[in-house]
Amino acid sequence: MHTRIEFDSIGSLPIPGEAYYGIQSLRAKNNFSISGEKLHPIFIKNLAIIKKIAAITNYQANNLSGTVANAICEACNGIIAGEFQTEFIVDTIQGGAGTSANMNMNEVIAHRASEILGGTKEKYDLVHPNDHVNCSQSTNDVFPSAGKLTVLELMPQLISNLSYLERLLEQKAIEFSDVIKMGRTQLQDAVPTTLGHSFKAYQSVVHRDIKHLIAITAEMYTLNIGATAIGNGINASVEYSSTIAENLARELQLPLKQADNLYDATQNVDSFVRVSGVIKTAAISLSKMSNDLRLLSSGPKTGFGEINLPARQNGSSIMPGKVNPVIPEVVSQVAFQIVGNDVTITMAAESGQLELNPFEPIIFRNLFSSIELLTNAVMTLADNCIVGITVNEEHCRDQVEKSVGIATALCPFIGYKKASEVAKEALKTGLSIRQILLKRNWLTKEKIDDILDLRKLAEGNVPSNDAAVGAVTEIH
Structure with a gap:
């Protein structure tokens, strides 16, 4: 298997020759064998979108040449389209506040952009993951x-x-x-x-x-x-910082804005x-x-x-x-x-x-x-x-008819004490609330029928407010 050697501040590692990721991605993969879950594909896409718009904004601010910015944008477009998914190798659970995920993206973009410019994956002489792809950025934003x-x-x-x-x-x-x-x-x-x-x-x-x-x-x-x-x-120019959110909002057609207090938001x-x-x-x-x-x-x-x-x-x-x-x-x-x-x-x-x-x-x-x-x-x-x-x-209605719960409706007419007596007798004897009331002759049959009208009891006295539940506004 062909490998290449990449270096960082810690040392060197052999990287698979065809890999678009680099040494920092591989170190993170080795360090964070935690969940077995990779970065969410939609998150990968959105991070690539940010890198693309950052390259455009850096070009506009004279921080990147048009050649490098175009190569970065083309590389990002491939990732946005769903290419290179297997190159994002870091675990979704990782130390470093997301630096591993950010550098995985920077390295893949840098190697792909170098290819676009006629270079190879052997070195970062045409497009560098930190100096170019990460220009004016930090993992933290x-x-x-x-x-x-x-x-x-x-x-x-x-x-x-x-x-x-x-x-x-x-x-x-x-x-x-x-x-x-x-x-x-x-x-x-x-x-x-x-x-x-x-x-x-x-x-x-x-x-x-x-x-x-x-x-x-x-x-x-x-x-x-x-x-x-x-x-x-x-490390970000005023021109970049003042326009990056606006450019991203324009690209995504979303009402994005930069936080008023960037210290707080970070x-x-x-x-x-x-x-x-x-x-x-x-x-x-x-x-x-x-x-x-x-x-x-x-x-x-x-x-x-x-x-x-x-x-x-x-x-x-x-x-x-x-x-x-x-x-x-x-x-x-x-x-x-x-x-x-x-x-x-x-x-x-x-x-x-x-x-x-x-x-x-x-x-x-x-x-x-x-x-x-x-x-x-x-x-x-x-x-x-x-x-x-x-x-x-029918079963639902039968349960209501046999329940002592309807004794509650009697309270305004015979008082809580007598209503409670009726409920206890119903539980003890198995007689219905209606039967007990008729036996005790506290109310007329007509009044009992009116009080224990199940439809009236079920509806209660609360006015209907169905209109209060209507359509809600969708988000973008």
């Missing part, structure tokens, strides 16, 4: 900027999937609007409601999560690009914590919904048995005919993982010191993972569960 661009690219699909789920929940709320069932608090009978109200509540929380995701994603438009090492723009990663927190909240909401679906469909003969989830696969290797609520189960597992990711992101943000947070690699690894996990979980919940839910309407 390009790495977090690429992270934010990646969040901006991943988030719209999650929001789109949640919007789809919201529409399905709204359809189910309408479909089940006449299904009277027992409402429960703390798993005990409470007061009647409708299954439509339950699904309308699910729709409402998803709608709220969508709004929060859109709002928090807007924070990703503010970049610390141009800050270089700590925020003072050292050392603090609180915006990623907020994004993670909103994603976690959405995941928890879906997990709570999944818990409800498992309870409401439990049985099918010895549980609540109020709804039926679509049968997706055999539930047991030993119990014939058993079908488990596998889709809600997997959604909850995704939520558990996202909560764990959020804890890691939170601790990583808190553990930064002084002018830089060195833990952005694990922040990005977990944040990208959370977005993608939730994106996929939402679709499987929507398509493999929600759309196929059916209801056992």
